[in-house]
Amino acid sequence: MDREQISRRAHADHPIAAPLDDASVRRLLEQSLPRGDERVLDLGCGGGEWLLRALSAHPRTRAVGVDLARSSLARARRTALQLGVEERLVLHHQDAADFAAPHAFDLVLCVGATHAFGGLLPTLEAARKHLAPGGRVLVGDGFWEREPSSEAVELLGDLTDLPTTLDRVVADGWTPVHGHVSTRRELDDYEWAWTGSLASWALDHPGDPDSPQALEAATVHRDQWLRVHRDVLGFVCLVLRPTSG
DSSP states (O other): OOHHHHHHHTTTTSOOOOOSOHHHHHHHHHHHSSSSSSEEEEEEEETTTTHHHHHHHOOOOOOEESSSSSHHHHHHHHHHHOOOGGGGGEEESOOGOOOOOOOOEEEEEESSOGGTSSSSHHHHHHHHEEEEEEEEEEEEEESSSSSSOHHHHHOSSOBBBBBHHHHHHHHTTTTEEEEEEEEHHHHHHHHHHHHHHHHHHHHHHHTOOOOOHHHHHHHHHHIIIIIIIITTTTEEEEEESSSOO
């Protein structure tokens, strides 16, 4: 079982592949799409959950998604067809860091996929290249709520606290116009869904050769969450506009 398969099964029972509930996702999209006829790009779209919600809520919006996971893109296409928004959605199977488009976008999304670019600031640099004048970026990334252990840093990378994260974003030429810090409930719900969905799949398919690996992955992830980063890791989504230009 590869990482793509593990991720797909782990996220099967959560509304979004990030620690956000439905109401938070809706509010962030409302703040990111003030006109309702924007052209949207999601860099690392996964199953297209953000794009499908945007298209369903705004009949004049058009969207493009980019991801390396073929199965996730196939799921996005099926869901788009079920929702009747398939004619307004274009999906590309490629590395989001290499994506080029013939036109700019009013909203560029990257929530929970900044690792594809090497971190938050490189993600914003990539987003800026795709952004139309007056456009917005919706980005989601982790931060340290309190001093992490060396084990947490090794596991999750060199994050900063929330004030420092915002300082770096502002210094990079962005102005936050909206944001959402995931609550403890959202964070816990996400982790319980991740580990529980994967473990349930393994228990429901005892004869599948991937079942032992899936159960082990769920167990390891749950242990790391509870013992290493539950009390130190936060998640923030920011709606940003270029400060000038």
